Amino acid sequence: MGNLTRERVSTGRPGFAPVDLGKVPAVDALLERLGLGPFDRDSLVAPVGRNEVWAGGTAGGRKVFVKRLVGGDDDIRARMRRLLSFERFSAELSSSALRGPEFLGCDEEARIVAFEYLEGARSGAELMVDETFDDALAHAVGRAIGLLHDSPVREPGDLDGSAPELPSPALLQALPQRMFDNLSFGELQTWRLMQSDSALIAAVTDLRAREEEAPRVPAHCDLRVDQLLVTDEAFYVADWEEFRLADPARDVGGFAGEWLYRSILDIATSRGDTVFMDTDLTHESVLRRGAEKIERLRPRIQNFWYGYRETAGRADAELAARATAFAGWHMLDRMIAGSPQRARISGIERAAAGVGRGILLNPERFAATLGLGERA
Known part of the structure; x- marks a missing residue:
């Protein structure tokens, strides 16, 4: 996870102190290329995860979540390919029932991806623990995953098999x-x-x-409740690094x-x-x-x-x-x-x-x- 320190972040929930961005200049460089401006250091938090992550506001006023994939080189390349294949695939989905956080861009060489930061969203794991993950949400998630599985695949060769x-x-x-x-x-x-x-x-x-x-259908392949992000208006399914035909x-x-x-x-x-x-x-x-x-x-x-x-x-x-x-x-x-x-x-x-x-x-x-x- 890099040089992360366990602490309470500004959300009031357990989290990590973000990795020093001075050691990873490719993060701000990507945000600059996307026209968002660099991260506002005072706004940064690091939600818990297996990768190096930063979330907060940019100089341009956009809330952004950035992830730097960690692991072995072959594993990182495969996860990046699958993640990007989902973004291409989801752009053609006709239904809005299944959505991930908005994809903003990436630097494949630096293994960095940027998404919209859903500030205030709660994970399905949090809702499970405090018993507010109800039957209606479970039904809606089931419908969304059913739509994913039933979606046509126009370019099968683009998906990991x-x-x-x-x-x-x-x-x-x-x-x-x-x-x-x-x-x-x-x-x-x-x-x-x-x-x-x-x-x-x-x-x-x-x-x-x-x-x-x-x-074989388009499938998430790592579907856990902590991959669900729930806001007052909608829910999102995140972390598509294992997406494939399965x-x-x-x-x-x-x-x-x-x-x-x-x-x-x-x-x-x-x-x-x-x-x-x-x-x-x-x-x-x-x-x-x-x-x-x-x-x-x-x-x-x-x-x-x-x-x-x-x-x-x-x-x-x-x-x-x-x-x-x-x-x-x-x-x-x-x-x-x-x-x-x-x-x-x-x-x-x-x-x-x-x-x-x-x-x-x-x-x-x-x-x-x-x-x-x-x-x-």
Whole structure:
């Protein structure tokens, strides 16, 4: 993340102190070329994210969000290509139901992109936590993603056709030496746990085979609630770096997985028992203790699914089952994502992964339970 310092930014929410723009002159240079003028340093904040980011006003009075992609060179080039392919693709969309923040321009060589800054927007993750992410918003997001998936692709060659790396049967068999050498203890523990599970490996292998046979549609492929930006007037879907032609089940399962994971976290935190968070738990005990909470949040998934089915005319008969499997994988993906910061896997992470594993092994059984069934 560069030289970022954790602090409270001017929004009053947790954030980071922005990277010194004097060390990244290409940012102001891009803004100057776009006719916006350089950043007003006193206005800058840095919203939390995996990249280097700056948000604030410019000398020309425009509110701007700038992102500098970080990572390996090949990864950055691929993410930049996908991001720019979405901007070209979205310019031809006839519906205004799906929108991202306005794209202002980029410097590909410096791996920098600029967007309109939606000052005052709240992320879907914030709304989830304070329980103001309602059924109407879930339904509207479902409709928008359905329209995306149903959109015609005039230039298929412009879109990435490769599948996302995870879930990967190959990595569940063995890790490349370079990857292994850079893993933390928590990451090693996570991968060792999954690699010792032959049933899980078989389920992931089956899911990827089913994905290979599925229709390919324009898809976000990293659809999480923190990618949603909500204002008083509209919502926006951000971070299109994984956009590609892919199985629509990835987006549906990603949204469902977010709410399933939130349900499991609520089971732990509602007890007010920090020991519960770090005790080895079985997924059966989590489901037994938390059936009411899972049922309480299921309408978010259900209304997303209803909205999605209203607009996704090309939804195939196996979509719900594959999406359920991807929702199950989301639990394991969360464990992987959190492992670099942890010395060991917590009890609640094991429990969530156990729930996801059970769903992955038998997705047809759990589709309706999650809310991906037919409307009554």
